[in-house]
Amino acid sequence: MKAIRHILFASVVSATLALASTAEAQCEVCTLVVGAGVGLSRWLGIDDTISGLWIGGLTVSLVYLGLGWMERHGARFRGDVLLVAAVLYLWLLLPLYLFRILGQCANKLWGIDKLLIGIAAGSVLFYLGAGCYRRIKMRRGHAHFPFEKVVMPIAPLIVASAIFYFLVRWS
Numbered sequence: 001m002k003a004i005r006h007i008l009f010a011s012v013v014s015a016t017l018a019l020a021s022t023a024e025a026q027c028e029v030c031t032l033v034v035g036a037g038v039g040l041s042r043w044l045g046i047d048d049t050i051s052g053l054w055i056g057g058l059t060v061s062l063v064y065l066g067l068g069w070m071e072r073h074g075a076r077f078r079g080d081v082l083l084v085a086a087v088l089y090l091w092l093l094l095p096l097y098l099f100r101i102l103g104q105c106a107n108k109l110w111g112i113d114k115l116l117i118g119i120a121a122g123s124v125l126f127y128l129g130a131g132c133y134r135r136i137k138m139r140r141g142h143a144h145f146p147f148e149k150v151v152m153p154i155a156p157l158i159v160a161s162a163i164f165y166f167l168v169r170w171s
Contacts (some may be wrong), residue, residue: 006096049164050106052118057126057157059119062088064130092119109168118164125160129153 005110066084070076096102096115103170104163107114145151 047168048114048120050161052115053122054124056119060126125156126153129156
């Protein structure tokens, strides 16, 4: 049964990516889709800490996209990083809280909501991975291998997913 769920999940993700069109990085629909994705991952049996890791990484990526868009349009200002991050996290967390996905008593690890732990950890890990890539590229002038810009921020999320999988399984 789990294999069928994983195949179904992979099919839905593949179809979504194949049919996706251009979207704005900071839209309410994105937040609702993330909420639906969390619901789907719950149905598939994926723990909220692992889902949260990827949601946190996606949110940091959207912050970078938003800041890049602002820079291209000459709209950067003092405090813009904080403002963009606050708006995106609010758009993410508020619907999850209102739809009662966040804050369930039975969904805690170490006394904190599993999804919130995952989002925080995923955000930090993605940010550190992206920063590591920027530092390496500044020193060397170019990437070590193709798609290093993608691999560096995502690799910590993959490792953390495995760690959380075993932590949650054993707790």
